[in-house]
Amino acid sequence: MRVAIDAAPLLVRSAGVKNYLYYWIESLRKLAGADAVRTVPSLPWGPLDHNRSIAPRWRTTWALGFRALANYTSLPVLEWQTRGADVFHATNLARRPPRGPKLTATIHDLTTRAMPELHSRANLLADRAFEALLRRADALMADSESTKNDAVRALGLKPERIKVIYLGIAPAFFAVTPADAARVRERYGLERPFLLSVGTIEPRKNIDTLVRAWRALPASLKEQFDLVLAGPMGWASAETVSLVRSVRYLGYIPESDVAPLTAAAAVFAYPSLYEGFGFPVAQALAAGTPVVTSNVSSLPEVAGDAALLVDPRSERELRDALERLLLSSDLRGELAARGRRQAAQFTWEECARKSWEFWQS
Numbered sequence: 001m002r003v004a005i006d007a008a009p010l011l012v013r014s015a016g017v018k019n020y021l022y023y024w025i026e027s028l029r030k031l032a033g034a035d036a037v038r039t040v041p042s043l044p045w046g047p048l049d050h051n052r053s054i055a056p057r058w059r060t061t062w063a064l065g066f067r068a069l070a071n072y073t074s075l076p077v078l079e080w081q082t083r084g085a086d087v088f089h090a091t092n093l094a095r096r097p098p099r100g101p102k103l104t105a106t107i108h109d110l111t112t113r114a115m116p117e118l119h120s121r122a123n124l125l126a127d128r129a130f131e132a133l134l135r136r137a138d139a140l141m142a143d144s145e146s147t148k149n150d151a152v153r154a155l156g157l158k159p160e161r162i163k164v165i166y167l168g169i170a171p172a173f174f175a176v177t178p179a180d181a182a183r184v185r186e187r188y189g190l191e192r193p194f195l196l197s198v199g200t201i202e203p204r205k206n207i208d209t210l211v212r213a214w215r216a217l218p219a220s221l222k223e224q225f226d227l228v229l230a231g232p233m234g235w236a237s238a239e240t241v242s243l244v245r246s247v248r249y250l251g252y253i254p255e256s257d258v259a260p261l262t263a264a265a266a267v268f269a270y271p272s273l274y275e276g277f278g279f280p281v282a283q284a285l286a287a288g289t290p291v292v293t294s295n296v297s298s299l300p301e302v303a304g305d306a307a308l309l310v311d312p313r314s315e316r317e318l319r320d321a322l323e324r325l326l327l328s329s330d331l332r333g334e335l336a337a338r339g340r341r342q343a344a345q346f347t348w349e350e351c352a353r354k355s356w357e358f359w360q361s
Contacts, residue, residue, distance in 0.1 A: 003028075003359055004085035004101065007039035008067050008093040011053045011060045015200055015232075016279055017091065017108060022048045023170055027352035040081045040088070041066060048255050051232065071095035087359050090137070092130035104359065105134055106141040107162070109276025110150040111204060114297075118203040118273075120235055131155055141165050141358060143277035144298035163358050166302075167277050168348030172256075173286035174340075176263035184260040188250055194226040195322065196265035196289075198258065198280045199272070201244055202234035206271045206294075206312050211243040213271075213319040221326050225266060230258075263287040266332065267325050270294070271312040278302050282346050285339035290332040292321045302346075306338035 005025055009017045026045075028037045041063040046054040053060040070077035071094070078098040082088050088101040097103050112119050112127040134140060134155065140162045142148040148162045185191075195214070199205045207229065214227045229244055232252040236244070253261065262268060268284035270293045275281075278299050284291050291307035293299045300309055308325065310317040325332055 001032075001087070001360060002036050002038065002085050003032075003087045003089060004038045004040045004082040005089045006091040006094050007041065007043055008063070009091050010039075010043060011055060011063055012093075013051055015050050016277075018050055019048070019170075019279060020106070020108070020167055021091070022054070023168055023348045024351060024355070027168065027348035028355065031349070031352045032356055038082075038085065040078065042081075050255065051252060067093065090133055092126055094133065095129055097133060097136075102138045102359075103133075103136060104139050104141065105130075105137050106143065107134065107147055107151050107276070108143050109147055109274065109297075110154050111274050111276070113154040114150065114274050115204060137161075139163065139358070141355065143167055144301050146298035146301055147276040150297075163354075165351055165354045165358065166346055167279070167282070168351045169279075169282050169286045169343055169346045170259065170348075172259040173262065173283045174343070176260050176287055180260040181264035184257050185264050187257070188228075188253075188261070190226070190228065190248075190264070192226050193224065193266040194228045194248070194264075195267045195269055195326070196228050196230065196262065197269045198229075198262065199231045199270070200234040201229070201231055201236045201240065203236070203240070204273050206273050207236075208240050208243055209312065209315050209318060210269055210271050211247060213315045213322060214247065216315065216319045217323055217326075221323065225326055228265070230261065259283070259287060262289055265289050267292065267322065269318075269322065270299075271310065271318055272297075272299065273312050275299055275302075281307070282343060286343035286346070288336040288340050290325055290335035291339060292318070292325060304338075304342045306335060306342040308335070 043055050066077055069075050082098045082101055085101045088098050090097050090105045112124050142162050142164050145164050148164050151157050152159050227247040230250040230253050262284050268289045268291045270281050272294055274297045281293050282302050285306055293303055293307050294312035295309040308321045310321050
């Protein structure tokens with residue numbers, strides 16, 4: 001069996017989907033071999049950087065040009081690029097999939113259906129186009145039971161067409177040493193213990209509520225701990241930008257720094273309003289960092305009993321959970337141990353194995 005995976009998101013600025021494709025394709029190739037798992041377009045494999053392509057500039061320009069031809073002309077570009085493949089696994093950057101191979105795709109989330117008011121018109125249009133492809137697919141994967149249920153409810157897809165396959169966590173998060181954590185703290189000048197949140201600054205991530213909950217903590221705690229935010233600035237309001245700038249904001253940090261920074265934190269806070277899986281939460285669990293996260297969408301499914309769950313729209317609930325964790329080293333230690341056990345089920349090797357079985361079926 002030969003599978004062609006749409007790797008176009010690896011050419012553009014992206015976060016979750018790019019992370020997924022990069023580690024997933026690596027693991028699939030280790031499992032089945034590079035001849036059995038091709039990327040469309042064919043790409044050289046470089047280091048993961050969410051802000052730029054993994055390919056050289058000339059190759060990126062060439063590949064994106066061919067994708068535009070495939071999407072917006074009648075030229076059979078994807079037919080040429082997938083010749084000999086049994087399966088084409090599409091992403092939301094494919095508009096006109098090839099007709100020969102079986103068609104599959106991964107449903108990562110239904111955020112533009114659940115919260116359209118939090119997204120740009122361009123995002124909404126792109127997702128509606130991808131939904132049309134999902135309806136045509138022979139079979140589908142979903143990142144979580146929550147995402148599968150949302151897809152069935154919002155898109156009218158048949159549940160038997162969707163297989164839940166949990167994503168993996170990069171091995172680096174399971175293997176951070178104290179020296180690694182110390183180096184990253186020194187690199188960013190983090191002298192005091194800190195509470196961390198990682199992710200693109202956009203409305204869905206609910207950073208406003210997090211900062212306000214932080215501000216409402218007792219002064220004695222704010223004197224002991226810092227609030228640190230890391231991630232690129234997305235489509236955030238002026239008010240959100242002002243709140244972000246009022247605490248320690250690191251901006252985008254290289255992928256190689258995310259694991260040690262996460263492990264160095266005293267507490268990881270992620271009060272997102274909606275997630276299809278929630279990479280940052282799973283990564284924090286793997287790093288042994290106690291987590292406070294939301295009791296909505298996929299987050300309780302991913303966190304299990306290894307995190308404090310709160311209503312993300314309640315500043316008071318979030319503040320109380322943060323205070324409880326910051327005041328209790330015993331509770332932090334208990335959640336850290338549970339987190340490592342919970343995260344052990346999320347490996348890219350297991351994700352690749354189940355994906356290969358899915359295609360074979």
